[in-house]
Amino acid sequence: xxxxxxxxxxxxxxxxxxxxxxxxxxxxxxxxxxxxxxxxxxxxxxxxxxxxxxxxxxxxxxxxxxxxxxxxxxxxxxxxxxxxxxxxxxxxxxxxxxxxxxxxxxxxxxxxxxxxxxxxxxxxx
Numbered sequence: 001x002x003x004x005x006x007x008x009x010x011x012x013x014x015x016x017x018x019x020x021x022x023x024x025x026x027x028x029x030x031x032x033x034x035x036x037x038x039x040x041x042x043x044x045x046x047x048x049x050x051x052x053x054x055x056x057x058x059x060x061x062x063x064x065x066x067x068x069x070x071x072x073x074x075x076x077x078x079x080x081x082x083x084x085x086x087x088x089x090x091x092x093x094x095x096x097x098x099x100x101x102x103x104x105x106x107x108x109x110x111x112x113x114x115x116x117x118x119x120x121x122x123x124x125x
Contacts, residue, residue: 003114004114005117016123018086032101034096035049037096049068051071051072068082069082091121094120
């Protein structure tokens, strides 16, 4: 089973940038899509972005399009979420998770597993 550890969160001013990392252990990481989700206090976990097993195709939530970029380096067993032009409404705990197939077939959290512990992103106005 894959184990995931997120890092790179922090406090940033509106308009700033952060790059989140998702480090995986286990040989099967490169065989599956990987997704990023976030959860703000009092809200449900929501899809942010995901990429296929090779990184050749990706999907984004409308809120992330044009500002966030998802990528991965399978040789390093790591996925990334580059976040630019951050807004206060991006404040949340960000999680990475492994998809159920090689491509992104769903944006539903229930289609992903092996969740990491999350990393806090706080954007001040």
